[in-house]
Amino acid sequence: MNDKKERISHVLNYIKAEYFLKYGMEMDEWTVINFAEIREHFAVMRKELNANLLESKKLQQTFKGSISSINFASDKQSFVHGLGISIPYAVCTLILGLLCYYYLSTFKMYQAVSRYVEDMKNIESYQGLIREGNIRTENEVEYLILKQAKTGDNTFGQVYEFDAKRKEVRVPLRRLK
Incomplete structure (x- = not known):
């Protein structure tokens, strides 16, 4: 306990001396305590800020290698480039959509014919009547x-x-x- 009091007293005296050397005025005890608290909080904030800056630099280095910028001479060139990138996906989507439409329409037609055939079980017997x-x-x-x-x-x-x-x-x- 005494060791802790001595450390605190030493820190407070250090702050008093530092302030006296810088401004030529002596501080009272409560002002010194407030300054010590403020320093302690700023030290914690400084550590967090440094950790965030290091993390930011790491992310920046990661992005530098993975992002490439492309510059075009005209709007037409940029449009053609964008079209070249997106047209394969658009064509694939269109083909897939057409295949789904064809499948669903054929399936529905098959179901309709199947229901019709099921309903008309004796249709073969009526062929002559239908023809003649x-x-x-x-x-x-x-x-x-x-x-x-x-x-x-x-x-x-x-x-x-x-x-x-x-x-x-x-x-x-x-x-x-």
């Missing part, structure tokens, strides 16, 4: 025109047979092998 059928429009309504079949006449998609027992109309579509 006769459609007429009257009063904004479309009608499939069929004629009553004569005995032995099976013109697919154009004639019908009436089954009186079952009370139903039968349209010959195709002959199964």
Whole structure:
């Protein structure tokens, strides 16, 4: 404890002597204590400032080696240089976008066709009717025109047979092998 008091007393006397030599006036005890506190805080701030300056110099050296500046004679040259750097990325993005669009549109079309085929399971049976059928429009309504079949006449998609027992109309579509 005595050693600490002696050190503090020595520092305070040093500050008093320094001030007396510089200005020719003697300081009171509280002023000396304030000066000692201020010096202590400035010493800490000086250390932090020096550490920051060293770090800044290290970063500056790092950036010096990695950054290169380019100077152009005209705006046209700088535009062409920028275009040369960015055009490969733009082309790749455009191609990728077109491929995604093509894939998605093809996929949606495939799904639509798939749903249509699934909904029309008997579509093959109706091919004759579709090819040979006769459609007429009257009063904004479309009608499939069929004629009553004569005995032995099976013109697919154009004639019908009436089954009186079952009370139903039968349209010959195709002959199964």
